[in-house]
Amino acid sequence: xxxxxxxxxxLYVAWAFPPARNAGxxxxxxxxxxxxxxxxxxxxLTATEDTYERLTGSDPETVKSIDPRITVVRIxxxxxxxxxxxxxxxxxxxxxxxxxxxxxxxxxxxxxxxLAYGSWRxxxxxxxxxxxxxxxxxxxxxxxxxxxxxxxxxxxxxxxxTPFVIDHRDAWHLNVYSGKRVGERWHRSNRLExxxxxxxxxxxxxxxxxxxxxxxxxxxxANKFQVVANGYDTSFVGDTDTVxxxxxxxxxxxxxxxxxxxxxxxxxxxxxxxxxxxxxxxxARLVFRGRLGHFAEADQEAANLxxxxxxxxxxxxxxxSKTQVSATYQDFDAVLLVIxxxxxxxxxxxxxxxxxxxxxxxxxxxxxxxxxxxxxxxxVHPAVEVSAEAFAEAIGAAAIAAANSTPQSRDAARTWAxxxxxxxxxxxxxxxxxxxxxxxxx
Amino acid sequence: xLLLIGGVPNSSAGAxxxxxxxxxxxxxxxxxxxxELSVVSLGFDRDVAVVxxxxxxxxxxxxxxxxxxxxxxxxxxxxxxxxxxxGRLVNSIGPLDQGRVFWRHIRREPAALKALKNADVVIAxxxxxxxTAWIAAxxxxxxxxxYDTRAYGLGLSFALADAD
Numbered sequence: 001x002x003x004x005x006x007x008x009x010x011l012y013v014a015w016a017f018p019p020a021r022n023a024g025x026x027x028x029x030x031x032x033x034x035x036x037x038x039x040x041x042x043x044x045l046t047a048t049e050d051t052y053e054r055l056t057g058s059d060p061e062t063v064k065s066i067d068p069r070i071t072v073v074r075i076x077x078x079x080x081x082x083x084x085x086x087x088x089x090x091x092x093x094x095x096x097x098x099x100x101x102x103x104x105x106x107x108x109x110x111x112x113x114x115l116a117y118g119s120w121r122x123x124x125x126x127x128x129x130x131x132x133x134x135x136x137x138x139x140x141x142x143x144x145x146x147x148x149x150x151x152x153x154x155x156x157x158x159x160x161x162t163p164f165v166i167d168h169r170d171a172w173h174l175n176v177y178s179g180k181r182v183g184e185r186w187h188r189s190n191r192l193e194x195x196x197x198x199x200x201x202x203x204x205x206x207x208x209x210x211x212x213x214x215x216x217x218x219x220x221x222a223n224k225f226q227v228v229a230n231g232y233d234t235s236f237v238g239d240t241d242t243v244x245x246x247x248x249x250x251x252x253x254x255x256x257x258x259x260x261x262x263x264x265x266x267x268x269x270x271x272x273x274x275x276x277x278x279x280x281x282x283x284a285r286l287v288f289r290g291r292l293g294h295f296a297e298a299d300q301e302a303a304n305l306x307x308x309x310x311x312x313x314x315x316x317x318x319x320x321s322k323t324q325v326s327a328t329y330q331d332f333d334a335v336l337l338v339i340x341x342x343x344x345x346x347x348x349x350x351x352x353x354x355x356x357x358x359x360x361x362x363x364x365x366x367x368x369x370x371x372x373x374x375x376x377x378x379x380v381h382p383a384v385e386v387s388a389e390a391f392a393e394a395i396g397a398a399a400i401a402a403a404n405s406t407p408q409s410r411d412a413a414r415t416w417a418x419x420x421x422x423x424x425x426x427x428x429x430x431x432x433x434x435x436x437x438x439x440x441x442x
Numbered sequence: 443x444l445l446l447i448g449g450v451p452n453s454s455a456g457a458x459x460x461x462x463x464x465x466x467x468x469x470x471x472x473x474x475x476x477x478e479l480s481v482v483s484l485g486f487d488r489d490v491a492v493v494x495x496x497x498x499x500x501x502x503x504x505x506x507x508x509x510x511x512x513x514x515x516x517x518x519x520x521x522x523x524x525x526x527x528x529g530r531l532v533n534s535i536g537p538l539d540q541g542r543v544f545w546r547h548i549r550r551e552p553a554a555l556k557a558l559k560n561a562d563v564v565i566a567x568x569x570x571x572x573x574t575a576w577i578a579a580x581x582x583x584x585x586x587x588x589y590d591t592r593a594y595g596l597g598l599s600f601a602l603a604d605a606d
Contacts, residue, residue: 084465086564086572086587087579094541094576096534097569 008138008437009041011131011156013124013149015077015117017046018062021291023257023348024169025062026322027422028143030233031167033067034426038434042070043131045124045152047077054082057291061323065235073131075123080104081116113189117146128152132160138437139201143167147189150196157199163436166196166203167228174213176344177261181217197221201436202429204228207346207369228429229373231422232351249283250402252361252395253332255320256290256349258302261340263386265305267363270383270391271336272312278396280403285313286336289320289328325352334359334402336395337374341365341386346373351420357413359405361398363391373420378413379405443469444561444584445593447483448544448570464592466565480561481596482554484547490596497554499547507546511537540570548574559583567594 012035014028028044036042044066052058066072083089093100105115112118131137140162142150153164172193173182183190197203197218203225205211215222252271258264275281292302306316320328329335335358339347350370353360354377362374362382374380381397383390418424445466470477470492480495504512511517520538523529533539548554558564558578564587566575572589579587 084589086566086575086589089572089576094573096531096539097572098531098534102531 007039007041008434009043009135010035011043011045011128011137011140011152013045013128013140013142013152015047015120015146015149016052016056017044017072018066019049019058019060020047020052021057021059021062021319021322024143024145026233026348027167027169027230029062029065030231030422031141031143031426032070033065034423035430036067036069038430040430040434041135042067043135043137044070044072045127045131046072046074048074050079051077051082054084057319059319059321061321064323073127075127077120078116112148112151113187113192114147117148120146120148121151124148124151125155128156132156132162137162139433140164141167143169144172145170147172147193153200154192154196163201163440164199165433166200168203168205168210168214169230171205171210171214171344173217174210174344176210177340177342179342179344194218194220197224200224201433202226204429206230207344208372209344209369213344226429229420229425230346230348230351231420231425232355232417233422234355249285250280250333250399251331252284252286252334252336252398252402253328254286254288254290254336254338255325255328255332255352256347257293258288258290258306258316259293262338263340263363263391264302264338266386266388266391267336267338268305268309268312268314269388270363270395271314272309273388273392274395274399275312277392278399280399281396283313284399285315287331288314288316289318291319292316329356329358332356332358333405334361334398336360336398337362337364337370339364339368339370341368343367343369346370350374351417351422354417354420355414357410357417359398359401361391361394363394376416378416379409443477443479443563443565444557445479445481445483445565445567445596446544446558446571446574447481447486447567447594448540448572448574449484449568464595465588465590466593466596469563480557482548482551482557484544488596493596495557497551497557499551499554501547503550505546505550507537508543541573544570545574545577562586563588565590565593567591567596 012032016022016025017028018025032042032044049058108116108118112121137156140153140156141164142153144150150166156162157164170176173190175182198221201224203221205214205225205227206229208227211225211227215225271286275284288306306314335353335356337350337353337360339345341364346369350373354374359379359381360374360377362380364370365386366382366384371382379401381394381401383394478494479492480497481493482497482499484501485498486496516538520533523533548558558574561584564575564578564584566572566589568591575587578584
């Protein structure tokens with residue numbers, strides 16, 4: 001049943017929603033905004049704002065990017081975790097934080113087969129019940145991870161037959177870095193995923209390789225699988241049309257999360273080698289912006305590594321609010337795409353980088369899924385392998401391209417990248433889902 | 443205000459470059475000149491202007507419990523257990539857990555104990571200092587105890603390359 005003529009009600013469940021600063025937040029924000037622009041009534045079910053301050057760090061400015069027509073329902077997520085007021089800590093937690101964590105994980109697993117997040121299942125289901133009672137829900141989309149975001153979809157579907165969409169930003173049972181299956185097929189979480197995929201209206205994946213893997217693992221549901229790539233958000237990237245002034249030192253940039261699996265050391269060593277070889281790089285600078293690691297605490301190893309290359313004109317400028325992304329790219333003449341090796345990893349920044357029209361030094365293994373995204377981009381300079389030497393060569397080529405960049409070359413690159421815009425990825429799916437909901441009404 | 447650093451100092455932990463301010467830093471910035479800051483640690487060797495009292499605990503002065511544990515080979519067992527997850531869980535409830543060791547050190551150091559009892563706010567900069575801060579809060583020695591790992595970066599700053 002459609003709750004209101006021409007305004008189907010979407011319940012969108014996302015643990016990470018503004019002001020969260022996780023990379024996954026942007027997909028959630030863009031999806032909710034796109035549905036509301038298409039005329040849906042959108043309710044977002046997410047965590048309270050303090051959750052991100054405690055656990056992952058927050059980016060308060062991003063709240064302004066939520067379409068005001070969206071109703072945001074926030075429920076607390078594990079208030080004890082990340083609580084820094086020691087006076088409120090329990091005796092058990094102080095006695096042994098490991099024992100305290102282990103006991104909570106067991107309780108959490110009993111509720112939902114996902115470590116650390118399972119205890120959120122019940123509050124999510126209760127909230128979904130209230131939302132549905134107040135205004136019947138026509139479609140639920142859960143975006144993972146965490147996979148507990150699928151719990152309201154599961155609940156409303158079982159109880160009321162509400163159709164739902166599974167949106168995987170990574171994968172539940174595929175390790176996208178190693179390419180190996182996570183957990184046994186008979187495991188509880190795997191059985192739940194199989195059941196969800198059998199009952200869902202659609203399941204979204206961020207790239208073709210991940211979709212293919214799921215197609216081979218769950219052939220019974222493969223006809224529902226769709227690729228909804230990440231894309232870039234025009235509202236954040238904006239115009240980055242500054243052209244490098246003649247004779248000014250080049251500025252290379254990296255904007256994104258700086259963490260363990262990326263070949264950071266090779267990139268830095270490659271940078272140092274390239275500076276010694278390429279005249280355009282003698283006075284050039286390399287600026288890293290973004291979070292050090294995925295959590296509120298900084299990744300110390302990455303921090304130390306960056307610091308050790310200060311003498312090579314490498315600097316770390318701290319995290320950037322998403323609202324400052326456009327201004328940050330204005331300062332760069334070329335960008336380094338440093339991502340980990342995996343045929344399943346596209347990364348979000350590849351889309352954003354392409355949208356700038358800047359020369360890109362692609363410093364990753366060629367098998368990485370991002371390679372396919374940039375095929376045809378007019379100024380991509382890929383490394384042939386992961387090594388300081390290969391990276392130096394790619395950086396050198398990007399430096400020459402940056403020094404010779406013109407407004408026309410930037411425009412051509414941006415024009416090419418237009419198909420990577422996020423709305424271009426979402427529009428076909430929104431139209432298809434509207435059709436499903438409307439046909440269900442007839 | 444008292445900053446407790448319970449772990450063994452190491453250079454990598456000092457590089458807190460998260461780009462975010464700590465609870466301690468915020469308090470210091472909001473109350474310039476109004477805060478008397480003491481540090482109790484196993485060796486905090488940075489010279490920081492805002493620190494009025496730097497109490498370094500002498501680790502060589504072992505308690506009777508500690509000496510007894512060493513004598514029966516508990517230290518070696520602890521090191522062995524620390525190499526696998528379940529062992530670390532066992533270690534965390536044993537007498538050589540860093541939090542318990544630090545609290546025993548504090549009790550044997552009159553200056554540290556006095557600073558703890560006189561502080562209004564106690565900040566634990568690492569997990570090893572939490573037990574001590576918690577005891578201070580529960581016994582009413584301080585009005586607030588905070589867990590702030592970024593406070594470990596006190597006195598450090600990351601030098602950004604100049605744009606020019």
